[in-house]
Amino acid sequence: MVKFRNLLFLILVGTTTVFANNELKIVDRSVHFGMRPETGRTIEAIIIHSVFNKSAGDKYSVKQILKQFRQYHVSSHYLISRNGKIFRLVKERDVSFQAGKSCLPDGQTSVNQCSIGIELVTTDDISDKPTDKQIKSLTSLVKNIQHRYTIKYILRHSDIAPERKTDPWNMDWEEFQKKLSDETRN
Numbered sequence: 001m002v003k004f005r006n007l008l009f010l011i012l013v014g015t016t017t018v019f020a021n022n023e024l025k026i027v028d029r030s031v032h033f034g035m036r037p038e039t040g041r042t043i044e045a046i047i048i049h050s051v052f053n054k055s056a057g058d059k060y061s062v063k064q065i066l067k068q069f070r071q072y073h074v075s076s077h078y079l080i081s082r083n084g085k086i087f088r089l090v091k092e093r094d095v096s097f098q099a100g101k102s103c104l105p106d107g108q109t110s111v112n113q114c115s116i117g118i119e120l121v122t123t124d125d126i127s128d129k130p131t132d133k134q135i136k137s138l139t140s141l142v143k144n145i146q147h148r149y150t151i152k153y154i155l156r157h158s159d160i161a162p163e164r165k166t167d168p169w170n171m172d173w174e175e176f177q178k179k180l181s182d183e184t185r186n
């Protein structure tokens, strides 16, 4: 019985690779916290965040970060690990609790309702920054999302909640925007 349970557990938590297109490889790590199932929402913003493990051990541990998310009842649609691997935590059609009290440039305050959140695993230490692999994956993912929805805003968490938030930390935003506007494929 114990063995059977273990097997069942493995099946339930096992990861599936989702191919958003021929080039973008996404690993399914669906969570059931920090989110709300939805149908037919309009997606018009992408919010970029950063996060790290604040408990003991590896600051970049995806497993620990997910534990942290569960503890605070938050999540994001995607999380990009240090080696550029993209994990999908919440389906795009569903709402993830990532933006908090925030406001888009047009005055909309229901940001979670209309956005997709992406987390980069990196610390707020000045000597740290997102890796090249992370930026490459982020650029591909954002371009892919832009192909599928009419995206009005691509913003940092600090852009929509400047009094509360400083993430994404140590990210070269101008360079990222340049990469996004580059029409050539990555």
Ligand SMILES: [Zn+2]
Pocket: 048, 049, 050, 098, 157, 165, 167
């Ligand atoms: Zn954030």
